[in-house]
Amino acid sequence: MADYDAIVVGAGLSGSTAAYCMAKAGLSVLVLERGDAAGVKNVTGGRLYGHSLEKIIPGFASEAPVERKIVRERVTMMTEDSCFTADFHSASRFADPACASYSVLRAEFDAWLAGKAEEAGCDIVCPAHADELLEENGKITGVKAGDDELTAEVVLLADGVNSLLGQKAGLKKELSPHHVAVGAKEVIELPKGVINDRFGLNDGEGAANLFAGFASGGMVGGGFLYTNKESLCLGLVITVADMAKSSIRLPDLLEKFRDHPAVKPLVAGGKLVEYSAHLVPEGGLAMLPALSADNLLLLGDAAGFCMNLGYTVRGMDLAIASGQLAAETVVEAKGKGDFSNAALSGYKSKLEQSFVLKDMQTHKHAPDFIEHTPRMFKEYPALAADVFTQLFRVDGTPSKLMLKKALPLISKVGFLNLIKDGLKGTRAL
Amino acid sequence: MKKIAVCYKWVLNDGDIRVNDKTRDLDFEKSKPQINEYDRNGLAVGVQLKEASGAELIGITCGVDTEPSAKDALSRGPDMVYYLNDPALAQADSAASSKVLAGMVRSLGDVDVVLCSECSSDDFAQQVGPRLGALLGYPVISYVSAVKLEGDALVMDRKLEEGTESVKVKAPVVVVVSPDVCEAPIPSVKQILGAKKKPANAMDLAGAGLGPDAVKPMVTVQSVKAPLTSRKAVNLLGDGESVADAVAKLVKQLSTDGLL
Ligand SMILES: Cc1cc2nc3c(=O)[nH]c(=O)nc-3n(C[C@H](O)[C@H](O)[C@H](O)COP(=O)(O)OP(=O)(O)OC[C@H]3O[C@@H](n4cnc5c(N)ncnc54)[C@H](O)[C@@H]3O)c2cc1C
Numbered sequence: 001m002a003d004y005d006a007i008v009v010g011a012g013l014s015g016s017t018a019a020y021c022m023a024k025a026g027l028s029v030l031v032l033e034r035g036d037a038a039g040v041k042n043v044t045g046g047r048l049y050g051h052s053l054e055k056i057i058p059g060f061a062s063e064a065p066v067e068r069k070i071v072r073e074r075v076t077m078m079t080e081d082s083c084f085t086a087d088f089h090s091a092s093r094f095a096d097p098a099c100a101s102y103s104v105l106r107a108e109f110d111a112w113l114a115g116k117a118e119e120a121g122c123d124i125v126c127p128a129h130a131d132e133l134l135e136e137n138g139k140i141t142g143v144k145a146g147d148d149e150l151t152a153e154v155v156l157l158a159d160g161v162n163s164l165l166g167q168k169a170g171l172k173k174e175l176s177p178h179h180v181a182v183g184a185k186e187v188i189e190l191p192k193g194v195i196n197d198r199f200g201l202n203d204g205e206g207a208a209n210l211f212a213g214f215a216s217g218g219m220v221g222g223g224f225l226y227t228n229k230e231s232l233c234l235g236l237v238i239t240v241a242d243m244a245k246s247s248i249r250l251p252d253l254l255e256k257f258r259d260h261p262a263v264k265p266l267v268a269g270g271k272l273v274e275y276s277a278h279l280v281p282e283g284g285l286a287m288l289p290a291l292s293a294d295n296l297l298l299l300g301d302a303a304g305f306c307m308n309l310g311y312t313v314r315g316m317d318l319a320i321a322s323g324q325l326a327a328e329t330v331v332e333a334k335g336k337g338d339f340s341n342a343a344l345s346g347y348k349s350k351l352e353q354s355f356v357l358k359d360m361q362t363h364k365h366a367p368d369f370i371e372h373t374p375r376m377f378k379e380y381p382a383l384a385a386d387v388f389t390q391l392f393r394v395d396g397t398p399s400k401l402m403l404k405k406a407l408p409l410i411s412k413v414g415f416l417n418l419i420k421d422g423l424k425g426t427r428a429l
Numbered sequence: 430m431k432k433i434a435v436c437y438k439w440v441l442n443d444g445d446i447r448v449n450d451k452t453r454d455l456d457f458e459k460s461k462p463q464i465n466e467y468d469r470n471g472l473a474v475g476v477q478l479k480e481a482s483g484a485e486l487i488g489i490t491c492g493v494d495t496e497p498s499a500k501d502a503l504s505r506g507p508d509m510v511y512y513l514n515d516p517a518l519a520q521a522d523s524a525a526s527s528k529v530l531a532g533m534v535r536s537l538g539d540v541d542v543v544l545c546s547e548c549s550s551d552d553f554a555q556q557v558g559p560r561l562g563a564l565l566g567y568p569v570i571s572y573v574s575a576v577k578l579e580g581d582a583l584v585m586d587r588k589l590e591e592g593t594e595s596v597k598v599k600a601p602v603v604v605v606v607s608p609d610v611c612e613a614p615i616p617s618v619k620q621i622l623g624a625k626k627k628p629a630n631a632m633d634l635a636g637a638g639l640g641p642d643a644v645k646p647m648v649t650v651q652s653v654k655a656p657l658t659s660r661k662a663v664n665l666l667g668d669g670e671s672v673a674d675a676v677a678k679l680v681k682q683l684s685t686d687g688l689l
Pocket residue numbers: 009010011012013014015032033034035038039041042043044045046047048049128129130131158159160161182183184185235236237277278279280299300301302305306313314315316317319
């Protein structure tokens with residue numbers, strides 16, 4: 001007899017969700033987390049789209065430690081000395097919990113979700129590093145952590161983007177620099193009222209701002225800024241392939257971003273309380289691994305369920321949904337007493353029928369588009385800046401019509417490029 | 430040897446204490462409680478003695494909200510834990526803590542060895558071990574850097590400034606261990622899981638044979654502030670100056686400051 005029905009490696013959002021759902025269905029579950037507590041090792045930009053967790057724990061936002069509900073969306077094109085921002089504000093259109101999104105800090109949020117799993121009856125051990133998968137006659141029978149061997153009918157790998165156990169089990173390959181980005185972020189403390197004033201928010205309301213152009217030093221990637229209750233998350237996500245070629249280090253790039261004339265006043269007077277860095281899977285479907293094997297499932301970032309569309313990053317809602325679907329699959333397998341790959345393959349079909357693989361399919365050209373359209377990160381922010389400078393710079397020299405002002409600027413980038421990128425972009429994103 | 434009691438304190442993680450730059454006040458908001466690092470060595474020695482003697486190992490602690498400590502303590506080896514909570518212990522000094530711990534030890538009956546570490550990371554008073562000895566009427570062996578069981582006696586090394594002293598004592602005894610007495614291993618997964626199955630018992634003052642006076646501190650803390658560190662900020666290597674000159678200046682400066 002195995003010690004547990006299921007062992008989950010990693011108490012991130014995918015792992016804790018799976019553990020919670022399996023325990024609720026009456027399975028015995030052990031979760032191993034290498035951090036001192038759930039969430040301490042985890043990094044995110046900051047925005048959780050709530051829909052997938054809402055289905056599992058309706059009304060979760062009223063009990064979970066969410067920071068602010070996002071009501072203001074900003075997308076900014078940035079050059080060294082300018083910012084062109086589209087700003088959309090609506091409290092009512094994002095009011096429905098089914099579509100609401102929230103800024104979150106992982107140390108608090110993950111600890112809460114792990115706590116829910118524990119309440120539901122899971123054993124959660126942290127710090128506990130899962131070192132190896134146990135195998136007997138070619139069949140995975142559990143996990144080795146230090147000198148301890150822990151056995152289970154099925155192992156769920158929710159160990160994040162760099163899933164070493166997933167690689168060892170042969171489900172996925174080593175990460176390619178083109179399929180992964182590196183993110184760095186700072187948490188900057190500011191009083192609640194100051195944040196409300198600077199971003200035009202009421203208590204409890206939040207803003208999300210993504211930046212293209214100067215923020216990433218022209219490299220493939222971008223900057224982000226999220227408002228929390230009493231802090232801001234400011235950070236960058238840049239593909240590893242570009243970062244490796246660059247002479248500037250990520251922390252220095254982040255500092256330049258923070259010192260940009262349009263960002264500086266937003267963070268002024270704040271206290272830097274945390275710096276963290278982490279990888280982000282960005283390969284989309286192109287890097288999709290085998291999602292299951294005999295007695296084994298891959299969840300969340302470990303499976304590469306993450307989408308970077310430039311105007312938004314989504315990984316957490318996918319991680320949560322994959323955790324729920326993995327749990328459903330395991331519960332069914334338990335019912336049949338069969339944990340073979342054939343019995344677990346329902347996991348992939350469930351993902352295909354859900355938004356997880358549907359959305360990744362819809363946006364499957366996004367990673368390629370973003371990587372192969374460097375103009376998005378250099379020429380277009382400059383173009384926006386030039387057009388707006390022409391529109392609003394009045395210095396007494398005879399004025400021209402708008403079209404005349406814009407045409408020569410656009411021709412610098414190339415009309416065809418603009419049309420081509422525009423079409424490709426609207427198709428991919 | 431039948432019963433060993435090991436004392437541990439449930440303290441706030443000092444690594445997460447933050448200082449308010451303006452008032453120098455300490456902000457404990459981000460600090461989570463943990464077992465005092467020094468006491469982890471005491472627990473580890475307890476496990477060694479338990480294994481050598483077959484004695485029962487009992488963890489004891491007191492404070493305001495120490496129940497959550499039991500799981501962590503139990504994962505480090507004791508067979509059971511007794512914890513005593515009293516709101517007045519929020520202001521406890523070493524005298525009050527020692528009285529409560531001594532009461533707990535007495536109520537356990539016939540404790541052969543009481544293990545303590547030298548200090549706690551929060552108050553650093555270094556008094557509980559010796560006070561326990563006085564209250565219980567046990568001899569106290571301090572600065573212990575090695576412990577061995579020999580029959581019904583303990584042979585211990587005491588690390589002193591001038592060298593190492595070796596002592597042999599028969600139970601009952603209070604042993605105060607130094608951090609270098611042995612490694613304090615991180616509990617394994619099975620130990621952590623096993624901890625859930627061991628008993629964690631609440632005790633109150635009456636149960637420890639004490640009245641409410643026991644928890645009254647003799648020392649009251651007026652305020653706690655972070656120290657101000659000021660730098661002289663002297664630039665010794667100015668523009669165009671040679672490194673050799675700068676070094677000479679540095680040596681001079683350090684000797685005038687009495688640092689060499
Ligand atoms: C800078 C940045 C910005 C992002 N912004 C957003 C955003 O705004 N919105 C969004 O939805 N997504 C965002 N993402 C993506 C999102 O954070 C991830 O998709 C999400 O965290 C994935 O969750 P997970 O549970 O699969 O993995 P993780 O959160 O990485 O959890 C993995 C867990 O496994 C543990 N672990 C690993 N190995 C072991 C082992 N051997 N033994 C025991 N435990 C182990 C780790 O400690 C960790 O707790 C961002 C990511 C980054 C890095």
